[in-house]
Amino acid sequence: MKLGPWVDQAITILDAPTREQFALDPHDALTNQLGLTVRPVDSLSSTRDDGGFCDGMSFLDDGVILYAPTPNSRRQNFTLAHELGHWIVERDQGLFDWIADQSDPPALLETVCDQIAQRLLLPEVLTNEVVGTDLVRAHHVQDLYENSQASYQACAIAIARRIQGLGAVVLIDRYDGQVHHASIQPDPDDGWPAVYPWRGQMLHDAHALREILPGSTLTRRITWRDSWGRTEDFYADAISDDRRVIAILAGHDIWKVDPGYMIQPRDFDTRPLLTIYCCGQDRTFRGYPCPTCGKGFCPVCKNCHCDRASKTEEACRGTCFQLFQRHLLVDGLCEDCR
Missing domain, CATH: 1.10.10.2910 (Arc Repressor Mutant, subunit A)
Incomplete structure (x- = not known):
């Protein structure tokens, strides 16, 4: 990708x-x-x-x-x-x-x-001047910020594009461990990984990235846990200041910090491709269909065909108590009970 x-x-x-x-x-x-x-x-x-x-x-x-x-x-x-x-x-x-x-x-x-x-x-030429021919490092995000008028988010995105293979640049709040920004570089061949950092995820107090002191750096293999409790190993190069931790995550050991260790093959998203019409337009996406109706869950409203139908149905208030589309009921009664 x-x-x-x-x-x-x-x-x-x-x-x-x-x-x-x-x-x-x-x-x-x-x-x-x-x-x-x-x-x-x-x-x-x-x-x-x-x-x-x-x-x-x-x-x-x-x-x-x-x-x-x-x-x-x-x-x-x-x-x-x-x-x-x-x-x-x-x-x-x-x-x-x-x-x-x-x-x-x-x-x-x-x-x-x-x-x-x-x-x-952020002009491309400025990123070239900051990174040069070096492997990307977390301090490059700081360097780019100090040499431009761009935000930390823009600088993180520019550096993420320089990662070799799968990776991400993550900005983490030092005080509460929350990910404030994550820029993903998908794998060129396999695309989006099943486990990846994203905004709003939380790092636990004992996580290695939260233990970096201001002004210090860290380069090592870490475990990342997503919001659903799934984990995956990444290699990290990180630096901290008074407010944030800047971390570059890589799917492979591009900094050669863990010789001889081989990360287990990671999972990539291989869900089937589904097409539905919902929320005013046709939508094609990857996901698992509802086991009842066989239709996909809309990525916007999160509803499947069953969910959408149930929201437009109402039980007859007569003696049958069957479900009908609301427009078929008159004063709460179906045709047979009226």
Whole structure:
């Protein structure tokens, strides 16, 4: 699974002057060049369908982007760039269909929008200067942040793209152990792994990554536990500051820190490809069908055909007590009981 060519293609939907203006003034580019309505909402609090946190929300059919303002912070520009990513994906039918065909469309959509945001805010030449020909290291995220005006999230995404093979860059809160950002680099051949870090996951107090002191580094093999209790080994290179732990996770021992140890073959998502019509559109995704109706669970509303049908059914209040579609009942009674 190679995201780079898809993201490169998606960004060309914006002409060069718009891309240049966005890097200088995202708000102006969105409003004056793309004709979108951009509004700050102090009380905005939402989560996306994949469970990841966000500072923005789009109503793209109406051309509206809402965002939680963070004055004097680089995070606000990243939020606007991410929401623009959603706007771009909806206009690239080929990219939209490709995302729908993958193993975890909601998470992949957020990853694609993150990468679009990073490309818009962080010039590729600057990343080249910071990393050079070296293997990626956690300190490269810090170096990129200090040498640009991009947010930590954008810097993490730029470095994640340089990981050889499967990997991720993760930003973790030092105080509560919560993953605040995760940028995934899927395996070029096998795609999305079954176990991967994601926003909102928690590291337990004794986890090696939580024991790094500010200013210290760590390079070793670790075990990652996801929100469902599943575990998988990764190799990690990490650095800590007063607020966060920055960790690069790799599926293979790219730093040669554990000679002679072989990670067991990891599981990748091989669920069957399902197609349903739900939430106003056709959706194709990987998942297991409902054992009762044989249909897939919608990745947006999480309902199968059984669930959707049950929400439109009601028991007759007469003597039969059978279930009917609500429109077939009159004053709560079916045709036979009226």
